[in-house]
Amino acid sequence: MTPFLQHRDPLPVIAPVLVGGIILGLWQVLCTALAVPDYIFPAPTSIFRALVANGSVLAGALVNTLAVTLLAFAIAVVVGTLIALVFVQSRLIEISLLPYAIMLQVTPIVAIAPLIIIMIDDTFISLVLCAAVVAIFPVISNTTIGLRTADPGLLAYFRMNKASRWQMLIRLRIPSALPFFFAGLRIASGLSLIGAVVAEFVAGTGGRSSGLAYEILQAGFQLDMPRMFAALFLISLAGVALALAMAGLSRMALRGQGGDDL
Amino acid sequence: MSAPSQVDAAHIDVPLPIELLSVEKRFVNGVVGLEPTTLRVRRGEFVSIIGPSGCGKSTLLKLAGGLAEPSDGRVWWWRGPFARVGEDGRRLSFVFQDPTLMPWASVAANVRLPLDLAGVGRAEADARVAAALSEIGLAGHGSHLPRQLSGGMRMRGSIARALVTDPDLLLMDEPFGALDEISRNRLDERLLQLSTERSLTTLFVTHSIYEAAFLSTRVIVMAANPGRIFAEHVIDAPLDRDDTFRMSASFADHARELSRLLTAASHQSGENHP
Numbered sequence: 222m223t224p225f226l227q228h229r230d231p232l233p234v235i236a237p238v239l240v241g242g243i244i245l246g247l248w249q250v251l252c253t254a255l256a257v258p259d260y261i262f263p264a265p266t267s268i269f270r271a272l273v274a275n276g277s278v279l280a281g282a283l284v285n286t287l288a289v290t291l292l293a294f295a296i297a298v299v300v301g302t303l304i305a306l307v308f309v310q311s312r313l314i315e316i317s318l319l320p321y322a323i324m325l326q327v328t329p330i331v332a333i334a335p336l337i338i339i340m341i342d343d344t345f346i347s348l349v350l351c352a353a354v355v356a357i358f359p360v361i362s363n364t365t366i367g368l369r370t371a372d373p374g375l376l377a378y379f380r381m382n383k384a385s386r387w388q389m390l391i392r393l394r395i396p397s398a399l400p401f402f403f404a405g406l407r408i409a410s411g412l413s414l415i416g417a418v419v420a421e422f423v424a425g426t427g428g429r430s431s432g433l434a435y436e437i438l439q440a441g442f443q444l445d446m447p448r449m450f451a452a453l454f455l456i457s458l459a460g461v462a463l464a465l466a467m468a469g470l471s472r473m474a475l476r477g478q479g480g481d482d483l
Numbered sequence: 484m485s486a487p488s489q490v491d492a493a494h495i496d497v498p499l500p501i502e503l504l505s506v507e508k509r510f511v512n513g514v515v516g517l518e519p520t521t522l523r524v525r526r527g528e529f530v531s532i533i534g535p536s537g538c539g540k541s542t543l544l545k546l547a548g549g550l551a552e553p554s555d556g557r558v559w560w561w562r563g564p565f566a567r568v569g570e571d572g573r574r575l576s577f578v579f580q581d582p583t584l585m586p587w588a589s590v591a592a593n594v595r596l597p598l599d600l601a602g603v604g605r606a607e608a609d610a611r612v613a614a615a616l617s618e619i620g621l622a623g624h625g626s627h628l629p630r631q632l633s634g635g636m637r638m639r640g641s642i643a644r645a646l647v648t649d650p651d652l653l654l655m656d657e658p659f660g661a662l663d664e665i666s667r668n669r670l671d672e673r674l675l676q677l678s679t680e681r682s683l684t685t686l687f688v689t690h691s692i693y694e695a696a697f698l699s700t701r702v703i704v705m706a707a708n709p710g711r712i713f714a715e716h717v718i719d720a721p722l723d724r725d726d727t728f729r730m731s732a733s734f735a736d737h738a739r740e741l742s743r744l745l746t747a748a749s750h751q752s753g754e755n756h757p
């Protein structure tokens with residue numbers, strides 16, 4: 222088995238890196254040539270300097286944001302999957318609860334966040350809760366769809382062999398749902414990062430548990446644009462890392478699904 | 484082998500593997516899929532069902548497999564209801580038109596599925612799976628995923644899954660319809676050997692009069708609109724059939740007769756069957 226980052230075809234890696242390089246080069250040249258001041262639009266070199274100069278603060282903020290993101294993601298996955306399992310047990314439960322799940326999804330998190338942050342004393346817990354609320358919907362909907370899309374022929378086969386509900390769930394519904402489940406995870410991982418950052422903005426808390434959003438707010442107040450870009454860059458980097466991790470996880474899980482069973 | 488049409492007096496009390504007693508199927512929209520139909524299949528018979536599309540042959544097979552409920556009439560398996568099938572060790576297996584294998588599981592895991600569902604122990608199950616795979620010519624392919632196999636091999640996997648439970652009654656819905664002629668002929672021969680060896684009772688839906696003529700001890704010809712049994716044709720050739728039988732005059736006679744019946748059934752259906 223080849224590691225998931227090892228592509229046989231190097232083009233998907235080389236091409237985007239090349240584009241990125243060209244854009245960064247143009248950006249640097251334009252900033253230097255037009256003498257754009259750093260507080261309006263910083264050049265890549267200034268951003269890099271800010272990243273190094275504020276390294277420890279930004280790294281701490283990154284860790285805090287990632288902690289909120291990952292915990293919220295984990296909660297969304299566990300709770301979302303459980304809700305989906307309840308949904309597929311009965312049509313009545315699903316039609317009774319689905320509208321509320323959709324309501325939760327369509328209400329913008331920025332609107333709910335102040336409420337949650339006021340109601341819950343501990344900032345960290347309220348941040349995690351906000352991010353989890355955003356991330357949970359794709360887990361619920363994808364897993365529910367996946368659990369429902371088992372091959373009708375196989376369902377008939379299981380029924381004819383008098384399989385129990387449990388056997389159907391474990392041997393048929395869950396394996397059929399896995400590709401949908403992992404697609405849901407990829408969306409949810411991105412959303413939990415977005416949720417974490419948005420919640421941090423709303424909470425606006427500094428101190429021990431301040432995250433990257435707080436760094437962006439602070440940099441904005443001080444017109445420290447290079448530091449703002451540096452924080453932004455770290456958020457993007459975290460998002461890309463999460464997406465890659467999810468892609469790798471799903472590829473590993475779906476590849477190992479069969480094959481060496483005997 | 485005695486001609487299956489002559490019921491041995493001693494066998495009259497043996498419960499028939501499958502009896503469809505004036506079963507009728509009306510659909511929700513009022514369309515009659517199957518007129519009240521009676522079909523009794525004796526142990527060891529190989530009964531094929533042919534007919535124009537819409538004649539209810541798949542419906543009939545679904546009723547026989549417990550996959551659908553008749554709107555009226557009864558279906559008995561060994562004189563009992565479907566819920567009791569398997570209790571006294573008598574089993575039925577169903578082979579679908581498609582292989583219907585779990586795409587995420589190896590061929591061996593797919594074949595083992597009915598044993599797993601029935602709670603057969605791991606060691607015994609593995610031994611039976613290996614035997615079933617080699618019987619159908621899939622030895623050495625157990626660890627492959629279904630998508631790594633050809634269509635014909637996937638269908639073999641599906642048949643191995645049906646045979647691994649050592650069934651008494653085998654229901655097959657156009658299992659080889661998607662295969663090329665050579666693969667189909669080869670699988671037909673293997674199927675006939677296996678069903679003779681194990682004295683299986685088989686109900687087999689097909690589009691091909693040649694397949695029906697080759698495999699069957701009895702062929703049911705159905706007509707459509709409404710779906711009903713139109714005619715019955717007994718094929719009394721001995722069951723050790725192979726290519727020699729396919730070339731024989733007797734085979735040609737049976738095929739010609741089936742073709743005639745099928746054409747007549749199509750006319751009675753008010754439809755032109757190609």
